[in-house]
Amino acid sequence: MPAETLTAERILEATEEVLRRYGPAKATVVDVARVLGVSHGSVYRHFRTKAALREAVTHRWLTRAEDALAELVETSDRPAAEKLRSWFAGLFEAKRHKAGDDPELFATYGVLIDGSSGVVEQHIDVLIGQVRVIVEEGVRGGEFTxxxxxxxxxxxxxxxxxxxxxxxxxxxxxxxxxxxxxxxMDLLLRGLRA
Amino acid sequence: MPAETLTAERILEATEEVLRRYGPAKATVVDVARVLGVSHGSVYRHFRTKAALREAVTHRWLTRAEDALAELVETSDRPAAEKLRSWFAGLFEAKRHKAGDDPELFATYGVLIDGSSGVVEQHIDVLIGQVRVIVEEGVRGGEFTxxxxxxxxxxxxxxxxxxxxxxxxxxxxxxxxxxxxxxxMDLLLRGLRA
Incomplete structure (x- = not known):
């Protein structure tokens, strides 16, 4: 596979595959390079350290959930209470899905996340920011206090x-x-009601 | 120390002391007997297995918190909302106190609790039962829905x-x-308001 087609996204896909196969303790950059059919130097050209690669793959895993929920925030033809319930149901569903369908990968990201708390804090800030947008919308519309x-x-x-x-x-x-x-959710939505 | 003064309560106190000193992996019934100046046979007369002793000491640790909160439920001269806030503040304070003042013992009980989930479920049921008493009182008084x-x-x-x-x-x-x-708590109490 020629090096010029090697994108950061393809490296991250391969990294996830390697993590799933070997677990976070054993997975190496050499394994990632082997899956891609490139030298490990080519991988390092995109991610300068193994830690940087792990942080990027964790960030990608977390932002996937954020993007799906962001769409929900943007649809504006529903009452804020309904949107808020759907948002939390969507978050719960996404997490449950990840934990249930691919438990090894879920556990792997658990280990990676423990080692890079900045990425998680950023993720939580993004999620809380989305909730805030819905709350503000509800307040503007006289639906929430x-x-x-x-x-x-x-x-x-x-x-x-x-x-x-x-x-x-x-x-x-x-x-x-x-x-x-x-x-x-019933109790919280009652608490928000204007 | 003569064996006749040996009560279950004294054994449990000594067990807590031994757990604090050696941690859950190393603490033995022989250590407990040594602290009390009795034979380990005397300890086994009260608790038939090491597992039974550990479960009893965990139960004692958990019920201490329950008893303090139960008193709060019984005082009836305050609005239910105020009682409910105090109850959860009391629970939080008790847990924080245990975790902060004696982190080794807190971690030790964490390990013991993982190994005896029935005891924890019972503890949670007792606590939720106390919350329920306050909620029912609030509903009866027209304060909560x-x-x-x-x-x-x-x-x-x-x-x-x-x-x-x-x-x-x-x-x-x-x-x-x-x-x-x-x-x-503000949000939850708003949600309860009649």
Whole structure:
């Protein structure tokens, strides 16, 4: 495979594949290069260190979820309460899907994330920013009351942590989890009502 | 120390001391017996296995928090909203205190708890039962609306997990944590209001 077609995106795809296959402890840049049929020097031309490559692949994994939810924020023909419920349901569904369908990769990203907290903080800030946009929309439309939408957005995110924090992944398979999610959302949406 | 004064409570105190000193991996029944100046046979007369002793000491650790909060539920001269906020603040404070003042013992109980999930489930049921009593009181007094107080109590407990689940202990030292707790409680209490 000629080096000129080697893009950062292709390297990141191969890295994810290698991580899935060998796990975070054993995966090396040489493995990534082998999957791509290039020298490891070619990989280093795009990502200067193994740590930089791992951070980039973690960032990519986290932003995939952000992008899908951002679309939901932008559709503006629904009441804010409904949008907010869909947003948190979408976040929960995406996390549950990742944890359930590909548990090895999910665990792998758990390890990578522990080693690069800046990336996670940035991810959480982006997500809370999206919640804030919906809260502000609800306040403008007279549907919600929130003295400080930024504080309220953070409170909503904190109050739903059981349904998006990977620490709770084992509980996402419980038969009662969907009803528990609904009960928390009902209470929070009542609390927002103007 | 004569064996006849040996009570289950004294054995549990000594066990906690031994766990604090050696950690859960190394602590043995022989160590507990040595601290008490008795034979390990005397300890086994009260607790038939090492596992039974560990479960009893974990149960004791968890019920200490329950008893303090139960008192709060029984005082009936305050509005339910105020009681509910105090109850969750008391739970958070107790957990934070344990995690901050004696981190080795807190970590030790974390390990023991992972190995005896029945004890934890029972503890959570007791706590949610206390929340339910306050919610029911609020509904009776016309202060709260809750179609099913049991479901609402569970939702309140789930929505505050960041402020009592030991998985979040590292975040309890953040300077913003008290403001974040207040914001979540404000939202939840608004959601309960009749």
């Amino acid at each position: 929130a003295a400080d939408p930024g504080v309220t957005a953070r409170a909503l995110f904190d109050a739903t942590c059981r349904f998006h924090d990977p620490a709770y992944a084992p509980e996402w398979r419980l038969p009662t989890i969907q009803a528990e999610f609904d009960a928390v | 809750a179609a099913d107080p049991g479901v609402t109590a569970r939702a309140l407990f789930d929505a505050t997990c960041r402020f009592h689940d030991p998985a979040y202990a590292p975040e309890w030292r953040l300077p913003t944590i008290q403001a974040e707790f207040d914001a979540v």
